[in-house]
Amino acid sequence: MFSYCTSFLDLIGENYITWFGWKPTVTMMDPDLIKDVFVKLNEFPKPRTHPMARFTATGLLTYEGDQWAKHRKLINPAFHMEKLKTMIPIFHLSGGEMLQKWEKLVSSKELCEVDVWPYLQTLTSDVISRTAFGSNYEEGIQIFDLIGKQGVLTMEALQSLYIPGFRFLPTKRNIRMNFIDKKVKHSIRDGLNHLKVVNMIFLEVLRLYPPVVGLARIVDKDITLGDFSLPTGIQIGLPIMLMHYDEKTWGSDAKKFNPDRFSEGISKATKNQVIYLPFGWGPRICVGQNFALLEAKIALAMILKRFSFKLSPSYVHAPHNVLTLQPQYGAHLILNKL
Numbered sequence: 001m002f003s004y005c006t007s008f009l010d011l012i013g014e015n016y017i018t019w020f021g022w023k024p025t026v027t028m029m030d031p032d033l034i035k036d037v038f039v040k041l042n043e044f045p046k047p048r049t050h051p052m053a054r055f056t057a058t059g060l061l062t063y064e065g066d067q068w069a070k071h072r073k074l075i076n077p078a079f080h081m082e083k084l085k086t087m088i089p090i091f092h093l094s095g096g097e098m099l100q101k102w103e104k105l106v107s108s109k110e111l112c113e114v115d116v117w118p119y120l121q122t123l124t125s126d127v128i129s130r131t132a133f134g135s136n137y138e139e140g141i142q143i144f145d146l147i148g149k150q151g152v153l154t155m156e157a158l159q160s161l162y163i164p165g166f167r168f169l170p171t172k173r174n175i176r177m178n179f180i181d182k183k184v185k186h187s188i189r190d191g192l193n194h195l196k197v198v199n200m201i202f203l204e205v206l207r208l209y210p211p212v213v214g215l216a217r218i219v220d221k222d223i224t225l226g227d228f229s230l231p232t233g234i235q236i237g238l239p240i241m242l243m244h245y246d247e248k249t250w251g252s253d254a255k256k257f258n259p260d261r262f263s264e265g266i267s268k269a270t271k272n273q274v275i276y277l278p279f280g281w282g283p284r285i286c287v288g289q290n291f292a293l294l295e296a297k298i299a300l301a302m303i304l305k306r307f308s309f310k311l312s313p314s315y316v317h318a319p320h321n322v323l324t325l326q327p328q329y330g331a332h333l334i335l336n337k338l
């Protein structure tokens with residue numbers, strides 16, 4: 001059932017046993033078993049590798065058992081889409097600061113080569129620190145200002161005599177409230193829900209270059225998964241990246257960049273199997289996935305408004321895994337200010 005291996009790549013498509021971090025590890029790629037692994041096993045090996053791990057020495061990522069369940073319950077509401085939409089001004093502010101720096105670099109010339117990788121990393125940490133700790137909260141955040149004004153008008157309306165249907169009359173206050181409501185909704189919706197193709201592109205990028213290339217679980221009590229009887233202490237490896245390149249699932253163009261495969265959503269592209277895992281799956285699925293995708297959409301929309309760009313000839317395609325998957329020699333673009 002298991003094949004003992006020395007070569008990783010020979011074993012694509014099989015469940016196999018190997019050694020990882022000096023622990024016996026069963027690596028699984030069978031979608032039915034993987035579902036079971038995610039549901040039945042919650043304990044991670046340490047240390048954790050995650051794009052956000054540098055911000056959280058301890059926290060949800062590192063908790064287990066009851067402590068994890070308690071914190072996950074507490075944190076979930078903070079990541080609901082409605083809540084995330086209120087963070088858009090912060091994403092916007094941080095994106096604007098990044099673009100100002102790019103504009104300074106490009107100002108003297110028409111075309112300019114920039115390694116955007118460090119800027120994108122700073123953007124991520126900036127957004128996290130602003131959303132998590134509220135620094136610079138007051139600066140130029142027009143939407144918060146509008147929401148504040150709307151709050152005052154709402155309070156005024158609540159304090160006045162209630163007359164059924166009054167809110168539909170074109171009074172000065174009602175007109176103002178409707179105007180603000182439309183403006184806030186319009187800004188928040190910033191066309192982001194309609195960026196279907198951009199979404200398909202992000203999904204495809206995360207398939208080919210998942211920042212977390214593999215996940216693992218520890219068997220904390222003897223367990224049977226499918227035909228496997230696994231003893232306590234063994235580690236289960238889930239090679240996300242290999243699964244994302246598996247031709248059995250993705251077809252003969254598995255190695256090609258083809259966002260169209262996601263044109264009808266993830267379930268259609270995966271035929272409802274648990275094989276697309278950039279954000280994990282099951283109870284410990286990434287709590288920040290909507291946050292990350294929204295931030296990326298806003299950043300890209302802002303960049304495209306101010307710059308056109310193409311890949312620089314000096315870019316070397318060398319994705320490498322240093323805890324997370326990264327471009328080894330940076331991401332060099334030729335920027336052109338619009």
Ligand code: HEM
Nearest residue numbers: 051052060061211212215278279280284285286287288292
């Ligand atoms: C492209 C960006 C991101 C990727 C690819 C990613 C990927 C993942 C993956 C694969 C897991 C599951 C780990 C496992 O099952 O072992 C995870 C969990 C987690 N992610 Fe993300 N993540 C991203 C962004 C974020 C952001 C922006 C945040 C927070 C703002 C975040 C917070 C978390 C937390 C707290 C967990 C642990 C959830 C739990 O244990 O219940 N992630 N992430």
